[in-house]
Amino acid sequence: MRLSCVMSPPKIPTDLGTTSTEDLLARRRALAGEIGDAQRVLAGSLVEQHRRCGRPGCSCAGGDGHGPYAYFSPRQIEKGRLRYVPARLVAVVRRYLDRSVEVEALLAEISAINVELLARRELT
Ligand SMILES: [Zn+2]
Numbered sequence: 001m002r003l004s005c006v007m008s009p010p011k012i013p014t015d016l017g018t019t020s021t022e023d024l025l026a027r028r029r030a031l032a033g034e035i036g037d038a039q040r041v042l043a044g045s046l047v048e049q050h051r052r053c054g055r056p057g058c059s060c061a062g063g064d065g066h067g068p069y070a071y072f073s074p075r076q077i078e079k080g081r082l083r084y085v086p087a088r089l090v091a092v093v094r095r096y097l098d099r100s101v102e103v104e105a106l107l108a109e110i111s112a113i114n115v116e117l118l119a120r121r122e123l124t
Contacts, residue, residue: 012109016116028113031106041100044074046085046093 016024050065052058060066070090071082085093117123 012112016112019116021117021120021122024113024117028110031110031113035103035106037099038103040096041103042072042093042096043076043100043104044072044097046090046097047071047073047082049082 019027048068048070050060050067051069052060052065070085070087070093072085072093073082114123
């Protein structure tokens with residue numbers, strides 16, 4: 001079961017082409033100021049799974065298994081090994097995931113502004 005979906009695409013404003021360069025620079029500055037703490041980020045998602053312990057006679061063998069336990073699933077498929085998340089850290093991981101989405105959305109918007117500035121040959 002997926003607890004937290006963080007793959008939603010950032011919303012890039014569509015009016016960049018009609019915004020003055022001065023306003024673009026002001027928006028870029030404001031967005032950069034909003035980024036704030038970029039240390040506590042995790043790119044991926046939180047998933048929960050049941051596990052079978054393998055002990056003979058354990059009731060988990062016939063059922064869903066023990067759990068559910070939380071796991072962090074890194075976004076990069078090549079590094080996609082699930083990492084167990086102790087219950088006491090689930091809220092922390094969720095906060096890091098949310099922060100990652102926020103920072104990435106801000107960076108994506110700044111990048112879109114810079115694409116527009118590049119098109120105007122006003123990237124400095
Ligand atoms: Zn068991």
